[in-house]
Amino acid sequence: MLNVALPKGRLGEKVYRMLERAGYGCEDLLKDTRKLVFTDETSGVSYFWVKPSDVTVYVEHGVADIGVAGKDIIEESGADVYELLDLNIGRCRMCVASVNGFREDIARPLRVATKFPRVAERYFSARNRDIEVIKLYGSIELAPILGLSDVIVDIVETGTTLKENNMGVISEIFPISARLIANKARYKFKRQEIAACVQRLSKEL
Numbered sequence: 497m498l499n500v501a502l503p504k505g506r507l508g509e510k511v512y513r514m515l516e517r518a519g520y521g522c523e524d525l526l527k528d529t530r531k532l533v534f535t536d537e538t539s540g541v542s543y544f545w546v547k548p549s550d551v552t553v554y555v556e557h558g559v560a561d562i563g564v565a566g567k568d569i570i571e572e573s574g575a576d577v578y579e580l581l582d583l584n585i586g587r588c589r590m591c592v593a594s595v596n597g598f599r600e601d602i603a604r605p606l607r608v609a610t611k612f613p614r615v616a617e618r619y620f621s622a623r624n625r626d627i628e629v630i631k632l633y634g635s636i637e638l639a640p641i642l643g644l645s646d647v648i649v650d651i652v653e654t655g656t657t658l659k660e661n662n663m664g665v666i667s668e669i670f671p672i673s674a675r676l677i678a679n680k681a682r683y684k685f686k687r688q689e690i691a692a693c694v695q696r697l698s699k700e701l
């Protein structure tokens with residue numbers, strides 16, 4: 497049995513459709529919206545719906561053998577897992593952005609509002625830039641508009657949120673897409689099953 501952590505929501509549904517096409521179908525998975533665990537003996541797979549930012553936790557602890565998480569979440573979590581496959585969906589970019597016309601004062605630490613403090617710290621420390629991280633949980637774009645921060649480190653998908661708020665990208669940190677990840681010990685233990693899954697999924701890309 498392969499234990500798979502799926503991110504709840506639209507991305508998770510897309511991922512499940514890929515897995516279904518690859519031969520890992522599980523009846524009722526998309527029908528019953530409150531149920532969290534689904535097992536299909538025939539396909540040999542057990543799915544758990546988890547909060548997207550928790551997928552790395554379930555996989556790192558080995559409760560799930562494999563899972564699907566965005567590169568943003570993998571980078572922010574610092575989880576010690578294998579990244580097996582780029583699923584080529586959920587594409588967006590991790591960026592530094594601010595209000596148009598922003599001028600940086602290099603004499604003081606840069607105030608960075610973000611949901612991704614670890615990503616922000618790593619990016620700016622590699623550039624020897626002192627920052628003050630302001631951790632937020634949503635609507636990050638508000639921070640520089642209201643003067644809470646100088647810049648944001650956040651996800652840009654279509655760019656609409658930035659555009660509609662008179663903001664723009666200053667630099668791109670890394671491209672994001674959904675990745676198939678695996679627990680390191682489970683990968684050794686279930687090597688054949690996991691390799692077969694990777695191979696079958698690759699054909700669906």
Ligand code: PRP
Pocket residue numbers: 633634635636637650651652653654655656657658
């Ligand atoms: C994300 C992200 C941006 C927006 C970018 O927010 O934090 O705010 O999407 O998308 P766009 O470039 O297509 O406009 P999300 O919708 O997840 O909500 P949040 O503000 O609560 O984090």
